[in-house]
Amino acid sequence: MSLLVVGTVAFDAIETPFGKTDKIVGGAASYIALAASYYTKSINLVSVVGDDFPHEFMGVLRQHGVNLKGLQIKKGEKSFFWAGKYHNDLNTRDTLATELNVLATFDPIVPVEYKDCEFLMLGNLMPLVQQKVIAQLPKRPKLIVLDTMNFWMDTALEELTQTIAMVDVLTINDSEARQLSGEYSLVKAAQKILDMGPKVLIIKKGEHGALLFNKEEVFFAPALPLEEVYDPTGAGDSFAGGFIGYLAQTKDISFENMKRAIIYGSAMASFTVEKFGTEKLIGLTQEDIDKRLQEFIDLVQFDLSFV
């Protein structure tokens, strides 16, 4: 009963209106695994780094219960690197550098002891690499969640569409949902995207929260209004990690339980953006998380008793 996480483990250099980092540790799978680790302790990672990647951070992942058997370390090669600068609104950003390095030839290998996974989280990656992971599993997982982005819609739409048809839950942001469906209304966009295969669609709206759709229902999770958002990097990945971590822990993939799961995901994202990189996701306490969840309850709970 384990969670398999596939995605990048990498370096980022980030500039926001609040500051600037040198190369720091990041990558979709790092955020996903750390966020999920607060809900489930059986996490297996498939990814790739160069031998420039810090052993300290691998230790952090291990301390969070993440099995690194599927993390390939390529001798003499360099880890994936992304540099970006966020605009004042923190909703838009410019990419300053993308160095694929080890990612250019990444061939994911799922170790034998990972193959009975029941929950599969495909972090943002080339759609064909995501498919290769699914193909290696002898039994289809109970739940496959896919995160992707507009870059693959622009450059690999056919492969992406194939991958989308293979999964249960797709998570994308609002502009990506509009791009993928050709519909401006998110309600219409959701119905078109659900016709492409997934049973459930999550549309992430950043500081405006997230929408959870299936064919019949819709649910909305707010984002917590924060005094300061230092760095949005990894917010979507942390959201996905909290979401699938909670589902893997509870083993309940009903729509009702997914409502809870996106609140847990939103809580993890709200932590991530309060510091640069993965810093805030390391060493949270149960008390921190419970307090944050209570803030979500207080934020939206109302009682229209006479309805």
Added chain:
Amino acid sequence: MSLLVVGTVAFDAIETPFGKTDKIVGGAASYIALAASYYTKSINLVSVVGDDFPHEFMGVLRQHGVNLKGLQIKKGEKSFFWAGKYHNDLNTRDTLATELNVLATFDPIVPVEYKDCEFLMLGNLMPLVQQKVIAQLPKRPKLIVLDTMNFWMDTALEELTQTIAMVDVLTINDSEARQLSGEYSLVKAAQKILDMGPKVLIIKKGEHGALLFNKEEVFFAPALPLEEVYDPTGAGDSFAGGFIGYLAQTKDISFENMKRAIIYGSAMASFTVEKFGTEKLIGLTQEDIDKRLQEFIDLVQFDLSFV
């Protein structure tokens, strides 16, 4: 125990991606009064029109329980007229025409029988006109709600600041909150604006819902995800009308009750945007409203029972 509504009663010509209208009936006070009429039946209007304004619409307002004694009809003059064109995202618009007409010399007169009002809704208008209404009331109302917009921040900031200091609740949109406070973070913006006088601030975020702040608490009301938004005109006014109408009906101005009131306001706004102008706000049934409120409950209700 009545609600006094002050604001424009006017003509609009509206173009959206879904169609175009000739001159139709609009104005902040029209939307506010119609929306409020579903919650309270004691509504007094102060406004001004020219003799070009249709008597049919005055009949509609009367049928909704709105007292028009304070509606001045200026012989030989024309009603206020606004024409605008919404962009594809419906969140931004260009003003094509603004003809002040009767509004240029509007001197609001509060009829004697209105003067015991307990709830005062100041719809978007010149700040000095709003102040003149407050000045005519012998006893301060139990609650004064003020709606305003960026135009007055640009052109009459001093008078606007005075007016803001006189009210209990201010409603503005997110970009206006940022402009008024000079803060990008809405949490910080809210605290600065609450220091200007109001006890409560509502920040409207259009399709992204609304935030309710006092000095200690924050509450979030989502907007309903709609298949089609035909025309956003009047959404903010309908929101304000539902909000104050519910408060006037329940006579409870606690923060807890304001949470309910902004859900009621959001429900009224969700009706308004489904048709052009005031069309959808006329002739709603209790069943329509109850069904819509249930959709809001379903949209955000979750149960984290083990927290």
